[in-house]
Amino acid sequence: MRFLDDLRTSRGLMSAATALLACTGLLLGCEEGSPPKADVASPAEQARNGQAKAEQGKAAPASAEQIKIGVIATMTGPLASLGEEGMRGVDLAFDEFGGAIAGKKIVLVKESSDATPNVARDAARKLLEQEKVDFIVGPLSGDEGLAIRDLAKSHPERVFVNGSAAAQDITLRDQAPNFYRFSPDGAQWMTGVGSYAFKEKGYKRVATLAEDYSYPYTLVGGFMAEFCHVGGRVPKKLWVPLGTKDYSSVISSLPKDIDAIYVALGGADALTFLKQYKQFGGKAPLIGGSSTVDQMVLDSKGAVAEHLVGTVSGVPIADDNPSETWQSFVKAYRAKFPDGYKYPSGTLYSYYTNMKAALLALKQVNGDLSSNQEKLKDALSKLEFESPNGKVKLDKNRNAISDSYLTVVEKNEDGTLFKRLLKVIPEVNQTMKLPEDEFLKLGSFNRDNPSCP
Numbered sequence: 001m002r003f004l005d006d007l008r009t010s011r012g013l014m015s016a017a018t019a020l021l022a023c024t025g026l027l028l029g030c031e032e033g034s035p036p037k038a039d040v041a042s043p044a045e046q047a048r049n050g051q052a053k054a055e056q057g058k059a060a061p062a063s064a065e066q067i068k069i070g071v072i073a074t075m076t077g078p079l080a081s082l083g084e085e086g087m088r089g090v091d092l093a094f095d096e097f098g099g100a101i102a103g104k105k106i107v108l109v110k111e112s113s114d115a116t117p118n119v120a121r122d123a124a125r126k127l128l129e130q131e132k133v134d135f136i137v138g139p140l141s142g143d144e145g146l147a148i149r150d151l152a153k154s155h156p157e158r159v160f161v162n163g164s165a166a167a168q169d170i171t172l173r174d175q176a177p178n179f180y181r182f183s184p185d186g187a188q189w190m191t192g193v194g195s196y197a198f199k200e201k202g203y204k205r206v207a208t209l210a211e212d213y214s215y216p217y218t219l220v221g222g223f224m225a226e227f228c229h230v231g232g233r234v235p236k237k238l239w240v241p242l243g244t245k246d247y248s249s250v251i252s253s254l255p256k257d258i259d260a261i262y263v264a265l266g267g268a269d270a271l272t273f274l275k276q277y278k279q280f281g282g283k284a285p286l287i288g289g290s291s292t293v294d295q296m297v298l299d300s301k302g303a304v305a306e307h308l309v310g311t312v313s314g315v316p317i318a319d320d321n322p323s324e325t326w327q328s329f330v331k332a333y334r335a336k337f338p339d340g341y342k343y344p345s346g347t348l349y350s351y352y353t354n355m356k357a358a359l360l361a362l363k364q365v366n367g368d369l370s371s372n373q374e375k376l377k378d379a380l381s382k383l384e385f386e387s388p389n390g391k392v393k394l395d396k397n398r399n400a401i402s403d404s405y406l407t408v409v410e411k412n413e414d415g416t417l418f419k420r421l422l423k424v425i426p427e428v429n430q431t432m433k434l435p436e437d438e439f440l441k442l443g444s445f446n447r448d449n450p451s452c453p
Helices: 002-007 016-024 043-059 080-096 117-129 142-153 193-199 214-229 248-252 267-279 304-308 324-336 346-364 370-382 436-440
Strands: 066-074 104-113 135-137 206-211 237-240 260-264 286-288 312-315 385-387 390-394 400-411 417-428
Touching: 066 080, 066 117, 066 142, 066 346, 080 104, 080 267, 080 324, 080 346, 104 117, 117 135, 117 142, 135 346, 142 214, 193 214, 193 312, 206 214, 214 260, 248 267, 267 304, 286 304, 304 417, 312 417, 346 370, 346 385
Parallel strands: 066 104, 066 135, 206 237, 206 260, 260 286, 286 312
Antiparallel strands: 312 400, 385 390, 390 400, 400 417
């Protein structure tokens, strides 16, 4: 891809100062996930605490009869529908292994979060300390992922496997060596979208609208890094809180001289915006962040989602992908969840892929979680397997390298919407195929970075 070659020699997009500020600012400022410092304890309290830790440590290895896996998904709040799909993905992967590995029963212990880091962290602590799970799969959203990554650092004896959290810095910067992500981050999905929007669609000036937290920063940043490099301009970026109900002021503040709007809203937020954008007579075409064109949005009743017809996006899965692996996965999804969506969602794909990775690695080590789960950690790091969207493996930061899909929203003969495959971008890594040191110079993606007004 020409963008990738050109970007290797480009240094004009962001300054070193911007990178430094980004690395110490908003995204990595989410270090509220770090455990609070304890007060100094008396000798007697220290002894009791030491005994408690020893007892907790004894609970870490799996029992002779079972392995307990904790699962965290967002089941309340504006992303609740995505959390339901995440749990469906877990169940699909679980079924493939018959509920047991190496003669040990696999027990799933599920906990809900609400897309906030504090609640996700509390759910994880409950699973570890009260439910005594052996390891955790989850969470769903970006800020939650940053919090769980930080929690993982204080539990080096346990494995943590991602759910669908796709904020870039969960694994790219300040990594936890025991956190594994077999689903790509949001910027990986955007590879190819900026170039296509500029060169094929002719969009020169694009405004962006996204939720104000780490995952949409990653989506917008991935799109803009490429779009700005090939010559595009983004005169305005708009950020809204999760659960926004009134988009009137946002819509009225959109520049009049734009060619399109890049929208990175998920779940109920996407539907609320689309409804109001239509009511206000919005005419500019849309470019979709992955969540905006997710099946939960496309399957919505009424004509609201039809405003997405013609929307180009980058996604982890393409609905009409002809591969046998994907088609079999769609059939399995529809058979198990006849009341589900027409096609599996991106959230379901991510949870399924991460849970399957955890179970495959467990099978490789015959369920052996001894010695602080070192065998399982090693198996996860080296694991390669076929997921519904193609081959998946990890890089040195324990982040997925896998195919991404450039798609466009179209209408089926029955009137339903789907994402038609335009192009497969093979084996996209976390740095969009750039050397890591060069990509890191771009800085963390946040509200202000990148910028090309």
